[in-house]
Amino acid sequence: MSELGFEGKGPLREAWELFLESSIGKAGLIILSIFALMAIFSFVPPMIDPMYHPMKGVDPEITTSQPPSLRHWLGTDFMGRDILSQLLAGARVAFLVGITAALMSIILGTFLGMLAGYFGGVVDTLLMRTADVIMVLPTLLVILVLASLFKGLSIWSIVIIIALFRWPGVSRVIRAQTLSLKNRPFVEAAKALGASHLRIMMRHLLPNLVPLAFLYMTFRVTAAIVIEAALAFLGFGDPTTVSWGMMLQWVWKTGHMFKAPYWLLPPGICISLITLSFYMIGRAMEQVLDPRLRKDWEG
Amino acid sequence: MERPILKTRALYKTYLTKGGFFGGGKKRIVALHDLNLDIFRGEIFGLVGESGSGKSTFGRLIIRLEDPDKGEILFEDMDILRLRGDRLRSFRREVQIIFQDPYQSLNPYLSVEDILKEPLQIHKVGDKKERMEILEETMSMVGLVPPSAYIKAYTHQLSGGQRQRVAIARAMVLRPRFLIADEPTSMLDASISAQLFDIFLNFKETYGVTILFITHNLSAANYLCDRVGVLYKGHLVELGRSQEILTRPYHPYTMALLDAVPKFGRCDIPTEFGTLQRQFEGGDESLGCPFFKRCQRAKMVRCSNELPVLLEVEPGHFSSCFYGEEIHKEVMESAACRLGI
Amino acid sequence: MRLLEVRDLALEYRTKKGPFLALEDIQFHVEKGEVLAFVGESGCGKTTLGMSILRLLPENAHILRGEILFEGRDILRLSQEELRRYRWKEVSMIFQAAMNSLNPVKRVGDQIKEAIQTHEPDISKGELKRRVEALFRLVNLPLSRIGDYPHQYSGGMRQRAVIAMALALRPKLIIADEATTALDVIVQDQILKETKLLQKEFGLSFIFISHDIALAFEVADRVAVMYGGRVVEMGSSHDLEDSPTHPYTMALLESxxxxxxxxxxxxxxxxDPIKVTGGAKGCRFFMRCPEAEASCKEITPPWVEVGKGHMVSCLRR
Incomplete structure (x- = not known):
């Protein structure tokens, strides 16, 4: 305590400072920010020259897949489209799919899990049985069936489907945490003060659940990115966008799998790296959240 | 002072323990059995007992965190178990609770200001400026001075003693008439506990707050409380003025408790009572006195089969032991003998 | 020879926020058959002291100087193998949460047997059984419960089982760190009376660490009062109770x-109690002391003997 008293340093800021002390977390953040930069730069190529448009921009002088050159830094695909600009556009899609799908499933899962845990009884049974049913459905298979039914899905429907299928896991964890929180003295104190259910949930439970939800979000992001990539690779992606999975599918379909490593490797490495970065961030967050993993010894 | 602010009538509460894997082995645990207790306006009443005696349950029932199996709780002659909606909310303004663990009883995501403002927000008390005044006054009452030094702090920045002050301030912000303090100092150091005791005494003397002080610590109860009730396995076994309980106990369990307290400093416990059975096997409940199995003085047939009731043994002093007066007389005589009176 | 002698021990924790001096200038000894209590508020270093006698310190704890002599051997110089033997056979420790340290899937009797077997592999079956039964009797646990699992025991019984475990290898010194704090008064009283008997019967020595002054004064022959990583007063429990001399001891007793x-x-x-960072000079209690003078802030108080074996570290005495 300073002479002037305490500065208002909330636990979230404290956690953030702890997070930054973890080298694995920092490494994850750095990799992730590189991808974020890629996503931002993806808007640039078509403006320089429409030739670099990731989907429509075909180099008129090229008709087959070309290795890297000055004109095309990572080479071109089979019809002369620039691989680098496709890769950049893929980063944008990965963020879009990964983060929106994860965010939606986390919000859904957190609220449903909190409701189930807090109210218990019939609400709990109803929500959790629904969760069980969804959890045992094989996500990829269901999406494949839907995709073939509707003859291909737009990127937004893929996002929504992933979100709808991926909340049960989160809600289970959040429910368990809510159960342990709702009998803590600080929640009981709020009850004794006459706080409404809404107030208890929004002001006392939710802030305590957010860090855990955030942790699960990092894992969900990777899952969503991988699902989208797998869908695209299997040919059920949105044909109007370029994603890394889509790029891999083109490599495969046009028979360049073993002939054009400059085309195969970049999307593959990007998928692995972005997954890894979210995983690393998740690991670091776990360390921050779980006091047992904290290194510092409190005398 | 002799008009009760709180009355309980025939209060019962039992819990079922979780059974084994096949649902077997469920046990019924008596938390409170036929509890009749009056707490007088403006007093500090000490409820003393070991863990599992039901003392915390009693506090939780009074503040309506749980409901009893049966019985009545009357606060200012109003049956609080029937309260709903707005009337329950206004009751919540009158009665507040302080929990044992200051590390668990404050939301880590709120600042001291948020925590202390919440009761005012819930009950829509005052405008912004008035709320700030109430806050600062309350913080001064609990020794968080100067208030400006603490108001922006988050709980993890505070020591255990400071946290407990915040918890006490939260309970006092609405200026309740009745305060339940559930082992408020048992996790704190002695020097800090003493500071908090003074705060409670000040509440009583300056603001006329009635306090139910739940504790396992007889010395603390003796220091703080006007009257003390001794709880054993959910049964009230002895009740009276705290000095009398200390020097003239009637129930063998109270005597066993007094025997077990470290005798430190000057001590007015008259003698070594020796009412505790040394070797005993905890087992099934008997029909009779709850203390039967551990009691050195128990008499076979009656104590194991008949449940004793609380009877007045001296004015304002109650005990529930068939042989209480007999044991008391015998013990006091030998104490007098030993002291050479 | 003294059973345990600690000389000029200083220890710091190196944390991210900088070094934190947890113990400084610790001098004391324990005779055979004696109970020495360390009392003080949380953060005064009493638990760290217990841990350092067993060398069970966390990684970031560094002993800056000093010696811990057990029967003349400096335990700070023991090899890992010697240390392992020392920890159970010579000195053992009972923690506050020890009753939760029993293995939940093993019978209590078997756990005690194993503890003995690991250190005395040659022991015969019959002898082993006799030893365990004797231990059960010693701590007043019914023999019929030898084959029970820990969850079938009550908290008090579990704590007794842990004490039996600590006694299993017949150590010479037991460090009890808030060993009975979580228990109810009656159970606590029973256990303390039993350990008192053990101490008399076997000449066992105890280091009794507690924040409960009343308890410490009742149990111990001698008491050391700690504040801010230092011992401020030490003497027989009678002397300290009747004539406390250090302002902190006096205040503690009066609170x-x-x-x-x-x-x-x-x-x-x-x-509030302080935490010391860095080698601060002056008296640790300075900030809260009613009798403090300017010099108290500057000069580290030396030890003064105010009675036989009654030492106090205060400039004003």
């Missing part, structure tokens, strides 16, 4: 409610 009909008003110590 403790007693069982008297006439209530003297308690005198709480203002402020």
């Amino acid at each position: 403790y409610p007693t069982l008297t009909v006439e209530r003297r008003r308690l005198r709480p110590i203002p402020g």
Whole structure:
């Protein structure tokens, strides 16, 4: 305590400072920010020259897949489209799919899990049985069936489907945490003060659940990115966008799998790296959240 | 002072323990059995007992965190178990609770200001400026001075003693008439506990707050409380003025408790009572006195089969032991003998 | 030879926020068959002291100087193998949460047997059984419960089992760190009476660490009062109770409610206990001391003997 008293340093800021002390977390953040930069730069190529448009921009002088050159830094695909600009556009899609799908499933899962845990009884049974049913459905298979039914899905429907299928896991964890929180003295104190259910949930439970939800979000992001990539690779992606999975599918379909490593490797490495970065961030967050993993010894 | 602010009538509460894997082995645990207790306006009443005696349950029932199996709780002659909606909310303004663990009883995501403002927000008390005044006054009452030094702090920045002050301030912000303090100092150091005791005494003397002080610590109860009730396995076994309980106990369990307290400093416990059975096997409940199995003085047939009731043994002093007066007389005589009176 | 002698021990924790001096200038000894209590508020270093005697310190704890002599051997110089033997056979420790340290899937009797077997592999089956039964009797646990699992025991019984475990290898010194704090008064009293008997019967020595002054004074032959990583006063429990000399000891005793009909008003110590970072000079209690003078802030108080074996570290005495 300073002479002037305490500065208002909330636990979230404290956690953030702890997070930054973890080298694995920092490494994850750095990799992730590189991808974020890629996503931002993806808007640039078509403006320089429409030739670099990731989907429509075909180099008129090229008709087959070309290795890297000055004109095309990572080479071109089979019809002369620039691989680098496709890769950049893929980063944008990965963020879009990964983060929106994860965010939606986390919000859904957190609220449903909190409701189930807090109210218990019939609400709990109803929500959790629904969760069980969804959890045992094989996500990829269901999406494949839907995709073939509707003859291909737009990127937004893929996002929504992933979100709808991926909340049960989160809600289970959040429910368990809510159960342990709702009998803590600080929640009981709020009850004794006459706080409404809404107030208890929004002001006392939710802030305590957010860090855990955030942790699960990092894992969900990777899952969503991988699902989208797998869908695209299997040919059920949105044909109007370029994603890394889509790029891999083109490599495969046009028979360049073993002939054009400059085309195969970049999307593959990007998928692995972005997954890894979210995983690393998740690991670091776990360390921050779980006091047992904290290194510092409190005398 | 002799008009009760709180009355309980025939209060019962039992819990079922979780059974084994096949649902077997469920046990019924008596938390409170036929509890009749009056707490007088403006007093500090000490409820003393070991863990599992039901003392915390009693506090939780009074503040309506749980409901009893049966019985009545009357606060200012109003049956609080029937309260709903707005009337329950206004009751919540009158009665507040302080929990044992200051590390668990404050939301880590709120600042001291948020925590202390919440009761005012819930009950829509005052405008912004008035709320700030109430806050600062309350913080001064609990020794968080100067208030400006603490108001922006988050709980993890505070020591255990400071946290407990915040918890006490939260309970006092609405200026309740009745305060339940559930082992408020048992996790704190002695020097800090003493500071908090003074705060409670000040509440009583300056603001006329009635306090139910739940504790396992007889010395603390003796220091703080006007009257003390001794709880054993959910049964009230002895009740009276705290000095009398200390020097003239009637129930063998109270005597066993007094025997077990470290005798430190000057001590007015008259003698070594020796009412505790040394070797005993905890087992099934008997029909009779709850203390039967551990009691050195128990008499076979009656104590194991008949449940004793609380009877007045001296004015304002109650005990529930068939042989209480007999044991008391015998013990006091030998104490007098030993002291050479 | 003294059983345990600690000389000029200093220890710091290296944390991210910088070094934190947890112990400084610790000098004391324990005779055979003696109970020495360390009392003080949380953060005064009493637990760290217990841990350092067993060398069970966390990684970031560094002993800056000093010696811990057990029967003349400096345990700070023991090899890992010697240390392992020392820890169970010579000295053992009972923690506050020890009753939760029993293995939940093993029978209590078997756990004690294993503890003996690991250190005495040649012991015969019959002898082993006799030893375990003797231990059960010693701590007043019914023999019929030898084959039970820990969850079938009550908290008090589990704590007794842990004490039996600590006694299993017949150590010479037991460090009890808040060993009975979580227990109810009656159970606590019973266990303490039993350990008192053990101490008399076997000449066992105890280091009794507690924040409960009343308890420490009742149990111990001698008491050391700690504040801010230093011992401020040490002497027989009678001397300390009857004539406390250090302002902190006096304040501590006066802040403790007693069982008297006439209530003297308690005198709480203002402020919170300190944490010392870096080798601060001066008296640790300076900030909260009612008798402090300017010099107290500057000069580290030397030890003064105010009675036989009654030492105090205060400039004003």
